[in-house]
Amino acid sequence: MGRFHPHANSQPHANSQPHANSQPHQNGQPHDHPHKDGHARPPGSVGDHSGYRTGAERVEVLERILGENERVARANRAAFDAAGVTVVNLMSAPGAGKTTLLAETLRRLAPHRRIGVIEGDIETSLDADRLDGFGASIALVNTGNGFGGECHLDAPMIASALPRLPLAELDLIIIENVGNLVCPAEFAVGEDRRAMVFAVTEGEEKPLKYPVMFRSADLVLVNKTDLLPHLDFDTEAFRRNLDAVNPGVDVLAVSARTGEGVNAWCDWLADPLGAPGAAPARR
Amino acid sequence: MFKESGGTSGSPAGRQGARLDVRGGRAVHELSICRSVADIVARHAAGRPVTRVHLRVGALRQVVPDTLVYCWELAHADAAGAxxxxxxxxxxxxxxxxxxxxxxxxxSELAVPILRCAACGTTDVVLVSGEEFLVTSFEVATDAVEA
Structure with a gap:
């Protein structure tokens, strides 16, 4: 979808004359320059602002707000590609079961593949501790320690964790993002693919409430399916809501507790399509 | 066509109800977004005092405009060079x-984040707007302007 690619209109204005008017909107027009057609303006609206005596000067910028994060994400991606490692950004709401799923994933995959985990957590090392002992390399990023208590991992945080992983020796890095359905979706970290864990206990309407997160995922893992007999969860309605915001996205039903679907998830992680260079340039 | 939110702080007025629902997270990323904006503007301002900063934010961004406005002062208050x-x-x-x-x-313009044609109902559509996330311009105070 190219969410973080430069927008078509991200070039500076061809007309770089400073605006002398401090009024953002003159004479009730919604906007002086709608930017839809290469910044064309109505004849006569350009240039002569000398009649305004406002003591202000407008400076055109047109810079992507998250441009610096995107720059670091590209650098991370280059480091991953150079090391030949595939990177998956795993996101979910708090309590959806990321860590349990990750433990089951490492139990199955770690004997065969060299795996690194970057573990994002606001304050504790509890999740990282649960992943110890599977033979994976784990780097903890406490977002509450020195990063201002952020609710997501961003590209500079991932960059800070890289020296603590034996990058060249790894096949796969799984980034366990901070549990949050809003913030992590906005921050590319240099990943090849994004997967999100959704628990059936969260309710089938969630894709419509958190469209950015659900739209950004390449794979949605529907977790805790072992609880379905006890819930009124409407699987078809969930799929409809998901398709409304991310048409045709891959979905996998899993239960980290019973192991249902976990092998299929491991296959997705090992999918050669996800290998560096073969992945679609989405971000 | 465009809606605007403005102001330095205070009571966020006119929040869009549908977007208020998305604030389930305990922390907000609007603050770190504001820090990015502050970095960009401070760099371009090159020492000139800034009066207004204009952003363009698409509706499909998980960003609440009023929260951005609310966070703005916090974001640059303690930032070096800002x-x-x-x-x-x-x-x-x-x-x-x-x-x-x-x-x-x-x-079609979307009232809800469902990618569907308002005319024929198909979901075979191309997104043409709604993902914008830009600092468009800012205004700096000048000493004197000839009228």
Whole structure:
């Protein structure tokens, strides 16, 4: 979808004359320059602002707000590609079961593949501790320690964790993002693919409430399916809501507790399509 | 066509109800987004005092304009090199999400984040707006302007 690619209109204005008017909107027009057609303006609206005596000067910028994060994400991606490692950004709401799923994933995959985990957590090392002992390399990023208590991992945080992983020796890095359905979706970290864990206990309407997160995922893992007999969860309605915001996205039903679907998830992680260079340039 | 939110702080007025629902998280990323904006503007301002900062934010961004406005002062208050932003106002231009239908060619503006053609109902659509996330411009105070 190219969410973080430069927008078509991200070039500076061809007309770089400073605006002398401090009024953002003159004479009730919604906007002086709608930017839809290469910044064309109505004849006569350009240039002569000398009649305004406002003591202000407008400076055109047109810079992507998250441009610096995107720059670091590209650098991370280059480091991953150079090391030949595939990177998956795993996101979910708090309590959806990321860590349990990750433990089951490492139990199955770690004997065969060299795996690194970057573990994002606001304050504790509890999740990282649960992943110890599977033979994976784990780097903890406490977002509450020195990063201002952020609710997501961003590209500079991932960059800070890289020296603590034996990058060249790894096949796969799984980034366990901070549990949050809003913030992590906005921050590319240099990943090849994004997967999100959704628990059936969260309710089938969630894709419509958190469209950015659900739209950004390449794979949605529907977790805790072992609880379905006890819930009124409407699987078809969930799929409809998901398709409304991310048409045709891959979905996998899993239960980290019973192991249902976990092998299929491991296959997705090992999918050669996800290998560096073969992945679609989405971000 | 565009909605704007403005102001330095205070009671966020006119929040869009549908977007208020998304604030389930315990922390907000609007603060770190504001820090990015402050960095960009302070760099371009090159020491000149900034009065207003204009952003363009698409409706499909998980960003609440009023929260951005609310966070703005916090974001630059303690930032090194951001003294030029003191007292400045953040103005957010919200861009509605729009799709063009691949079947019937109609352009529709979306009221909800469901990618569907308003004319024929198909989901075979191309997103043409709604993901904007830009610092568009800012205004600096000047000593004197000839009339």
């Amino acid at each position: 003294e030029v932003l003191a007292g400045s106002v953040l103005v957010v231009e919200s861009v509605p999400a729009g799709v063009r239908c691949r079947r019937c060619g109609v352009h």
